[in-house]
Amino acid sequence: MLSKNQIKLITSLQQKKYRDLHQLFVAEGNKLISDLIAAKTKVEYLIYTKEWNTKNSIGNQVKINNRIETDAIQMKKISSLKSPSSVLAVFKMPTREVNEKNIQNSLSILLDDVQDPGNLGTIIRIADWFGIKHIFCSCNTVDLYNPKVIQATMGAISSVNVSYVDLKTMILKYKKPDFPIYGTFLEGEIIYKCELQKKGFIIMGNEGKGVSESIQKLVSNKLYIPDFPCGEAASESLNVSVATSIICSEFRRQEF
Structure with a gap:
């Protein structure tokens, strides 16, 4: 389960000043998270419900240190969506180079x-x-x-x-x-x-x-x-x- 500090961190990322401070951002949903992982965006936390984990294997191909199983109640607390997804990830902001x-x-x-x-x-x-x-x-x-x-x-x-x-x-x-x-x-x-x-x-x-x-x-x-x-x-x-x-x-x- 998520700790209080983890919940506080994730919810703070809904505000720009904290995203800039921690250089982190949040993504929700299978496809979005899969695409970001495939693009080699570094994952800080992968958070999901038990039900989601039994049906999905997102992120198994890469090393993710902080995989956290939680419940629908906590997912609702950390989600910015009206209908929270069963999976949420916190990513490190990538360095962007101009060609x-x-x-x-x-x-x-x-x-x-x-x-x-x-x-x-x-x-x-x-x-x-x-x-x-x-x-x-x-x-x-x-x-x-x-x-x-x-x-x-x-x-x-x-x-x-x-x-x-x-x-x-x-x-x-x-x-x-x-x-x-x-x-x-x-x-x-x-x-x-x-x-x-x-x-x-x-x-x-x-x-x-x-x-x-x-x-x-x-x-x-x-x-x-x-x-x-x-x-x-x-x-x-x-x-x-x-x-x-x-x-x-x-x-x-x-x-x-």
Whole structure:
């Protein structure tokens, strides 16, 4: 069973300051935990119910020092989910390395102050699906290791390199005539009429404010996702993760 100190530690990881302090984060559910273990993310604790343990062998292929069997009551205490899973793991935050050559020759997503954990998690899944290996977040973007972000990635967090940077500095470092900086705007060029390149930055803005003014000035290619039918009243804007999916899909479609 879990000790009081272990319960206190795990529940504290729902807050960013304690995740940063301990360099730990929590994941729940079979698939998510399996994917993180397969990606060689170091496990600090693997916690599960007896019923789960009789049916599963997650983590048996690697050395995990702290395997703890507990009950549904304790699982509810440490879980951040409304319906707690029967397995939870505490992982060490991995060291993330940026491959500059890969960035120069491929597409990366830049997130300008995205606030909703579900949006960030979904965008990471979208990036993974469309083969985009790097996401760069502004320092005010929601924390990658927020439990809601982790759950929303559905395991894609193990395949996509997510870094927090000063976006302006990042853009200026890579911006060249042959390296486009794409951004989404209401006054941009219709994306389906654009000839899109296989490399560059795709900037997605804040849910309410869009791309910030200072970053807008650095955009070389403004893109617009049109509503249909044109000229008729529609929603004011698209959800940022939905917009990201449409944009990434069009980039990849043009490669065929």
